Amino acid sequence: MTNTINVMLAGPRGKMGTEALKMIENTENFNLVGCIDRKHNGQSIKEVDGLPNLDAPIYTDAVEAFERLNADVFIDLTNPETGYKHTKLALHNHIRPVIGTSGFSEEQLEELKQLSSSQQTGIVIAPNFAIGAVLMMRFSQMAAKYFPNVEIIEKHHDEKLDAPSGTAVKTAQLIREVRTSQKQGHPDEHETMDGARGAELDGMHIHSIRLPGFIAQQEVIFGQSGQTLTINHNSTDRQSFMSGVKFAVEEVMKIDHFVYGLENLME
Template identity: 60%
Template sequence: MTVKVVIAGPRGRMGTEAVQMVANESNFDLVACIDRKIEDAKIRNYPALSDLKVPVFEDPEECFHTVEADVFIDLTVPDACFVHATMALQNKIRTVIGTSGLTNNQIEELTITAKNNQTGCIIAPNFAIGAVLMMLFAKMAANYFPDVEIIEKHHDQKLDAPSGTAVKTLELIKENRQPKTQGHPNEEETMQGARGATDEGIHIHSVRLPGLVAHQEVIFGGSGQTLSIKHDSIDRKSFMSGIKFAVEKVMEIDDLVYGLENILDN
């Protein structure tokens, strides 16, 4: 079976890789792209799209009503992604979301939309299989090490902080950890923000620098020992196997799944 795919955000760093991945997969067929800045794409004669000769739509609704598609992949920004994904699900087009920064309310609304339309949707804070394993290992470690901090590092063009991966890691750790205040009870920040963001006593630190791609370290501390669980994506190609996997899996489900870890063994 050939899966017909639409991609939103084809000119971004992730989108460029996704376009090429879909084009190179024998069982995938890229049938269209959605680009809110289509005129710029024409002016620049963007090669990733012009070489493939697929239609590029500025209006997502027009795309979903015009093109026959099985799966929609969104790699844009949160507000646009939410609009795109809602339209796709309402048109019964299965959806894979790699856009980071969706709010809990947006995820909840997409969950309802997917269920009402009996149309599969996968939201993945991180498509790198190694990163998913890192999150699962951190959840496991939280049973034994309640003192933990998360350091995530990304390129300086990333819009949200902390990253979706860090937030998902936090959620998984909290499933196995009771709320706990870490550090000295009289600890004081002499410079605001020095200890990062906190949730149930867990500190999260976000680093944004040019030259980085996507990196995270989860550090657990115990009596006389520390445990570090670390993952580095040094190239965006690391995410493509996860996107491919999600596209294949979303064809088998009729509701929303948040996180690749929930479908790895299914």
């Protein structure tokens, strides 16, 4: 028999948070013990319009929530500023965080890594929980060994706060591991409008699009004399992320260290 995993969640009314609640409700061995939200303190999830029929309390005070709730895993799908504070609180309380919030700085990631180590508490931070997106990053890393000229175009909804996306940055970092740093484009090229060539990491250019209608999409375009190769992933529904969140919750119970990127948990 599979052991029950007690889960607490931040941001239950957000689009991703609501999908996560549905996933928890439909997973036999997941038990929601409570949520952190900016509203509805003292109410139950099932008392809030539009949320699943789950009998779990809501706290507006995150410190109180972490002290009172008997949770094994904490899921945060909010924003970088809030998610960072919540993640530190979770680790200090020996509750394993599963974080889908991108936009953390390198310094913040390093601090969370050190805190995870000192607390001997597992943590998973994933720029993207869609399994297809993780495979897209892996395939891009494979291709970069043979196609070193590459640009990334990522497209997200216009409510996303960070640019470029965590997925785009993670993709570029994975490519950098197998690719010799090089300047791309004409050596004398110049922008007649600032930002026309996008952001740059190790010579790679990253372009961010923010428009209504998108959820999450990324193209990794490789160019070589006489040919191009495009690796594309498109999330058309936020449900696409939930299989990865579920997988991360199950896997974080098995570790006592810091993991950045879902691909590091996949065989």
